[in-house]
Amino acid sequence: MSTPSSRVAAEALDAADELASLRDRFVLDDDGPIYVDGNSLGRAPRSTAARLQRVVEEEWGRGLIGSWPDWIERAGLVGDRLAEHVLGARPGEVIVGDSTSVNFYKLVIAALDARPDRRVIVTDAANFPSDRYIVEGIAAQRGLTIRHVPDDPEAEDIVKALTKSDVALVTLSHVSYRTGAMLDLRGMTAAAHEGGALMLWDLSHSAGAVPVGLEEHGVDLAVGCTYKYLNAGPGAPAFLYVRSALQSELRQPIWGWFGTSEQFAMGPTYEPAFGIDRFQVGTPPILGLAAVDEGVALFAEAGIDRLRRKSLELTDLVLARHAEWLVGHGVEVVTPRSPSRRGSHVSFRHPDAWRICRALVEDAVIPDFREPDVVRFGLAPLYTRFADVWDAMDRLRTVLVEQRYESFPQERSRVT
Amino acid sequence: MSTPSSRVAAEALDAADELASLRDRFVLDDDGPIYVDGNSLGRAPRSTAARLQRVVEEEWGRGLIGSWPDWIERAGLVGDRLAEHVLGARPGEVIVGDSTSVNFYKLVIAALDARPDRRVIVTDAANFPSDRYIVEGIAAQRGLTIRHVPDDPEAEDIVKALTKSDVALVTLSHVSYRTGAMLDLRGMTAAAHEGGALMLWDLSHSAGAVPVGLEEHGVDLAVGCTYKYLNAGPGAPAFLYVRSALQSELRQPIWGWFGTSEQFAMGPTYEPAFGIDRFQVGTPPILGLAAVDEGVALFAEAGIDRLRRKSLELTDLVLARHAEWLVGHGVEVVTPRSPSRRGSHVSFRHPDAWRICRALVEDAVIPDFREPDVVRFGLAPLYTRFADVWDAMDRLRTVLVEQRYESFPQERSRVT
Numbered sequence: 001m002s003t004p005s006s007r008v009a010a011e012a013l014d015a016a017d018e019l020a021s022l023r024d025r026f027v028l029d030d031d032g033p034i035y036v037d038g039n040s041l042g043r044a045p046r047s048t049a050a051r052l053q054r055v056v057e058e059e060w061g062r063g064l065i066g067s068w069p070d071w072i073e074r075a076g077l078v079g080d081r082l083a084e085h086v087l088g089a090r091p092g093e094v095i096v097g098d099s100t101s102v103n104f105y106k107l108v109i110a111a112l113d114a115r116p117d118r119r120v121i122v123t124d125a126a127n128f129p130s131d132r133y134i135v136e137g138i139a140a141q142r143g144l145t146i147r148h149v150p151d152d153p154e155a156e157d158i159v160k161a162l163t164k165s166d167v168a169l170v171t172l173s174h175v176s177y178r179t180g181a182m183l184d185l186r187g188m189t190a191a192a193h194e195g196g197a198l199m200l201w202d203l204s205h206s207a208g209a210v211p212v213g214l215e216e217h218g219v220d221l222a223v224g225c226t227y228k229y230l231n232a233g234p235g236a237p238a239f240l241y242v243r244s245a246l247q248s249e250l251r252q253p254i255w256g257w258f259g260t261s262e263q264f265a266m267g268p269t270y271e272p273a274f275g276i277d278r279f280q281v282g283t284p285p286i287l288g289l290a291a292v293d294e295g296v297a298l299f300a301e302a303g304i305d306r307l308r309r310k311s312l313e314l315t316d317l318v319l320a321r322h323a324e325w326l327v328g329h330g331v332e333v334v335t336p337r338s339p340s341r342r343g344s345h346v347s348f349r350h351p352d353a354w355r356i357c358r359a360l361v362e363d364a365v366i367p368d369f370r371e372p373d374v375v376r377f378g379l380a381p382l383y384t385r386f387a388d389v390w391d392a393m394d395r396l397r398t399v400l401v402e403q404r405y406e407s408f409p410q411e412r413s414r415v416t
Numbered sequence: 417m418s419t420p421s422s423r424v425a426a427e428a429l430d431a432a433d434e435l436a437s438l439r440d441r442f443v444l445d446d447d448g449p450i451y452v453d454g455n456s457l458g459r460a461p462r463s464t465a466a467r468l469q470r471v472v473e474e475e476w477g478r479g480l481i482g483s484w485p486d487w488i489e490r491a492g493l494v495g496d497r498l499a500e501h502v503l504g505a506r507p508g509e510v511i512v513g514d515s516t517s518v519n520f521y522k523l524v525i526a527a528l529d530a531r532p533d534r535r536v537i538v539t540d541a542a543n544f545p546s547d548r549y550i551v552e553g554i555a556a557q558r559g560l561t562i563r564h565v566p567d568d569p570e571a572e573d574i575v576k577a578l579t580k581s582d583v584a585l586v587t588l589s590h591v592s593y594r595t596g597a598m599l600d601l602r603g604m605t606a607a608a609h610e611g612g613a614l615m616l617w618d619l620s621h622s623a624g625a626v627p628v629g630l631e632e633h634g635v636d637l638a639v640g641c642t643y644k645y646l647n648a649g650p651g652a653p654a655f656l657y658v659r660s661a662l663q664s665e666l667r668q669p670i671w672g673w674f675g676t677s678e679q680f681a682m683g684p685t686y687e688p689a690f691g692i693d694r695f696q697v698g699t700p701p702i703l704g705l706a707a708v709d710e711g712v713a714l715f716a717e718a719g720i721d722r723l724r725r726k727s728l729e730l731t732d733l734v735l736a737r738h739a740e741w742l743v744g745h746g747v748e749v750v751t752p753r754s755p756s757r758r759g760s761h762v763s764f765r766h767p768d769a770w771r772i773c774r775a776l777v778e779d780a781v782i783p784d785f786r787e788p789d790v791v792r793f794g795l796a797p798l799y800t801r802f803a804d805v806w807d808a809m810d811r812l813r814t815v816l817v818e819q820r821y822e823s824f825p826q827e828r829s830r831v832t
Contacts, residue, residue, distance in 0.1 A: 027477030037481055044477035052472065052703070053465040060649055061443030061460035064782060065453055068831040071650055099698025101672030102518055125684070130673035130698065133686035137671030227699070233476055234487055234702035255553030256517030257546035264831055266787055268541070270549035282515025282546065283643070286650035287468070287703055366480060371682055415484040415680055 003313070003320045007394075010317070010386035019302055019310055023383045026231075033364040034388045034395075039177075039205060039345040039378025040368050042231035048294045055290045075237075075284040076276065078293045082239055085299040086230065087203070087222070088213040093244050095276045096226070096292050097284050100204055100238035101130045103223040106252040106279060107240065108138055108169060111198040111221060114250055115168035118197070119144050122161045122170040126151035128177050131202055135171065144168075152176055152336075155187030162195025170197050174212065175205035175343030178370050180335035182210065182343045186217040193218070198246075204228060207239070209311055209344035209380075211304045220246055229344065229380055231295040237288040240279050247275055256281030298382055310381035311344040314389050318346045318377055321393035329400040334374070345378035354412060355405035356396070363395045363404075419729070419736045423810075426733070426802040435718055435726055439799040442647075449780040450804045450811075455593075455621060455761040455794025456784050458647035464710045471706045491653075491700040492692065494709045498655055501715040502646065503619070503638070504629040509660050511692045512642070512708055513700050516620060516654035517546045519639040522668040522695060523656065524554055524585060527614040527637060530666055531584035535560050538577045538586040538613070542567035544593050547618055551587065560584075568592055568752075571603035578611025586613050590628065591621035591759030594786050596751035598626065598759045602633040609634070614662075620644060623655070625727055625760035625796075627720045636662055645760065645796055647711040653704040656695050663691055672697030714798055726797035727760040730805050734762045734793055737809035745816040750790070761794035770828060771821035772812070779811045779820075 004010040014020055027044040028035075035043065059067045079094035087094060098106075108121070121135055125148045139146050147167070149157040158170060170192040175182045185201065192199035200221040206212055208229030214222060222241040226232035242250060251272060257263040258280040261273040272278035299307070315335075322333055332349045335342050350356055350373060357369040368376050377392060399405055420426040430436055443460040444451075451459065475483045495510035503510060514522075528537070537551055541564045555562050563583070565573040574586060586608040591598045601617065608615035616637040622628055624645030630638060638657040642648035658666060667688060673679040674696040677689040688694035715723070731751075738749055748765045751758050766772055766789060773785040784792050791812075795805060815821055 027473050029478070032478070035480060041476075041481050043480070044472050049469040049472040052468045056460050056465040056468065056649065056707075057443050060457075062445070062448070064451060064459070065457050065784065066782075067650070069829070072831050098518065099514070099672070099701075101674075101698035102514065102670060105670045105672075105697075128673075129676075129679070129682040132684075133671040133673060133676070136686055137669060141669060225699075233472065234483070235699040235705075236701070236703070238698070253553060253557060254518060254521045255549040256515070256521075257544075257549060258517075260545075260549070262830065263545070264787075266545040268548075270552050281521075282517035282654070283641075283651040285515075285652070285701065285704055287652070287707060288701060289651075291472075291703060366482075368481065371680075413485070414678065415488055 003316045004386060004390070007387060007390050010390040013386040017310065019306060019381060022298060022302055023385065025298060026383050028383070033366050034392050035366050036377040036379060036384065036392050037366050037368045038380030038384065039228050039376065041234060042228055042295070042380060043383055044233065045231055045294050045298060048233065048291050051290050051294050052287060055287060060286070071284065071286050074286060074289050075280060078289050078296065079239060079276065081293065081296045081300065085296060086208055086304055087241060088211060089215055089241055090244060092275050094239055094241045095279055096239050096289055097237050097280055100223050100225045101134060103238050103240040104131055104202065105134050106254060107200050107221045107223060108135060108171065109253045110250040111169040111200060112138070112142070114198060118166050118168035120147050120167045122147045122149060122158065122167050122197070124149050124151050124153055124172060126176060126178060128173055128202060128204065131171065131173065152179055152181040153183065155184045155191045158188045158191035159194070162191065162197060165196055167195055167197040169200060171200040171202070173202040173205060175209070177205050178347060178374055180343050180345045180347045180376070182206065182341050185212065185219070189217055189219055205345070206343055208299060210308050214241055219243065226292045226295060230292065231298065232292040236291055237285050242276060242279060247278070252279050254281045258282055258284065302382060307381045311379060312339050314379040314381060314384055314386065315342055315344065315346050317386060317389045318379070318393060321390070325393065325397040326400065331400060344380065345376050348375045349373050350375065352405050355408040355410065356399055358408040359399040359405040360395060363399065365392045365395050419732045420802060420806070423803060423806050426806040429802040433726065435722060435797060438714060438718055439801065441714060442799050444799070449782050450808050451782050452793040452795060452800065452808050453782050453784045454796030454800065455644050455792065457650060458644055458711070458796060459799055460649065461647055461710050461714060464649065464707050467706050467710050468703060471703060476702070487700065487702050490702060490705050491696060494705050494712065495655060495692065497709065497712045497716065501712060502623055502720055503657060504627060505631055505657055506660060508691050510655055510657045511695055512655050512705055513653045513696055516639050516641045517550060519654050519656040520547055520618065521550050522670060523616050523637045523639060524551060524587065525669045526666040527585040527616060528554070528558070530614060534582050534584035534613070536563050536583045538563045538565060538574065538583050540565050540567050540569055540588060542592060542594060543589055544618060544620065547587065547589065568595055568597040569599065571600050571607045574604045574607035575610070578607065578613060581612055583611055583613040585616060587616040587618070589618040589621060591625070593621050594763060594790055596759050596761045596763045596792070598622065598757050601628065601635070605633055605635055621761070622759055624715060626724050630657055635659065642708045642711060646708065647714065648708040652707055653701050658692060658695060663694070668695050670697045674698055674700065718798060723797045727795060728755050730795040730797060730800055730802065731758055731760065731762050733802060733805045734795070734809060737806070741809065741813040742816065747816060760796065761792050764791045765789050766791065768821050771824040771826065772815055774824040775815040775821040776811060779815065781808045781811050
């Protein structure tokens, strides 16, 4: 498929798009702004409010504690659906609950405790802040060393970082929140294993955007967010994956009652459940799980491979319009151009990135900004149209050519 | 007010009850079962589904990332409401998010790190399992000692346990999930302080049932659940309280990005926020917080003191009917009789407790069972009527007198 070179051609692609009808499944107004920030917060499925109403009024309101036999299975059930339709994992390998950060904490400690003689954690300084801070905190508390590989590393960087056999854990984001670079998940996992380390992936910017193939690539551990491409709502419960072969040897540090095999037996001592349930902590967030389930259901319909094909076509269009319109306007594409090395967002660098974002919002395009100088266009193939991308790039061109951003203040708001 | 001695008198109390109209604010059917398990899972407020719909369709669906300036304050805002209307704490002392168990973990470690030379944690063996397990896990990981005080202890038990100046933390449940006993929050907090320890209360079974007066009683640390008396839904986000004077000296172990002062600045190192925000971890659960807010709103209307008065009248009625009807039928009340020593549920012990619960459910009364031999009647003054209590006790009498429970199997289901 060739990248459209006119708005009419972009519209024609939308007309032929077999995924196009899924856009109608989201809450949106056709005269609303162009939303290219689905990588920060995905749109709301239309079905979610009705599902929540059923959960509140029927399951909770009338079912009351009689709903527990269903609820008790739900974190695993939603996890299994996510495993099947999004993550390429097996049943019983994924659980949904807690925040991405709490899940990340649990798995970092589980991994470190499984390699007690090794005192080094490998990551990159460009990793998502919450992951970096949590690693920093655990390293400080345990007196461990953090070894940084270059930002957006290659597999050979991992090999080099592991030569001394002192690394317990390698942890990286599959797709960089800032640059949009997608790392070599298979190669780096293999490199970590070669060096005797466990590998923990943060899939927040790839789950729902690219096939991650956790089983196929022999991934040990992963966490990720469901409120980005998975459209489960702000602060929705996150997921946690542990390869089944590792589950019985790993222990997580927060010994909550839902991590036991029989939480309602309330026995005298903590006995971790046999499978993935041991990575749960407290009572599962039933309303949040319902919203995750609605988000995941759309992936079951769309298919992650078809979504990835469209996503690449969308990011191709961004790159093509950049080459055609924006060269010479001080906007650098920082996202790798190779299809195998990019996720579903494209990041631009410009010294006035903050003001450019403000000017775009004024022009009814919603991108986002990342410190210090990055504009991100996140393209969610479930609802982003080719014509949207065309128009967003066109408006970016206008903002730059006419230097419209110069009328906006430099001061950042707290929330960016 | 005297305890009603007939069903007609109970109905008269309902007719005169100034809180009675609040019952209409909950999802329920007048011909539905009598629900005496609000201490396990509170009923659904009628307003919750509509509020969630607004959050999903307006704030999230149409507001998209433009809602973040509101959302970023929400965990603290809902916490402030809970502080004011339920907990007797000051603004900026309560935050809502994560599960009770995760919050408990954070505060246990924060307290231990603030008393690094002390190697003992004091608790009771009857504490809620998740709290016991988490303490067990942390003690195992750090090589600490757990010292048990007697179940449902008195303040003098705390004094005795602290004589060696080796205790970093005392942690207890304010109201026992099993016996319904309410501990001497003020006296035990003072005893812990006298012994140089910090005190962490689990308020899961008291928040929303009794005034806890955290500021008045000088409480250091507290956590609690919002899905029991606070009616926020199964697995709703929990709360966490830290006395303002302690906030700057305490650090929690999970260094997530929402614990920093400027999470969207995404700086190179973790800098904990100044106030209660440092006890947050990941992105706040916006849907769950909306449900908590709806639950708390009813307390702002009802007033916790009025609710407590009605709660004591309801539990008085249980005790009076037990004395009148059940003595000699092998059912022992394990909840203390003194009003100052009971919460809002009454626990009965009987060797056939499991089967009695099954027989009650068949007779349209929903209590709950706790291993090995406890039947609990939880009375939620927002929606439990005096006539409900009368009828529930009357049906319990029938089940016992006619030994109806004998036709039910002994085998427990997994979820009780």
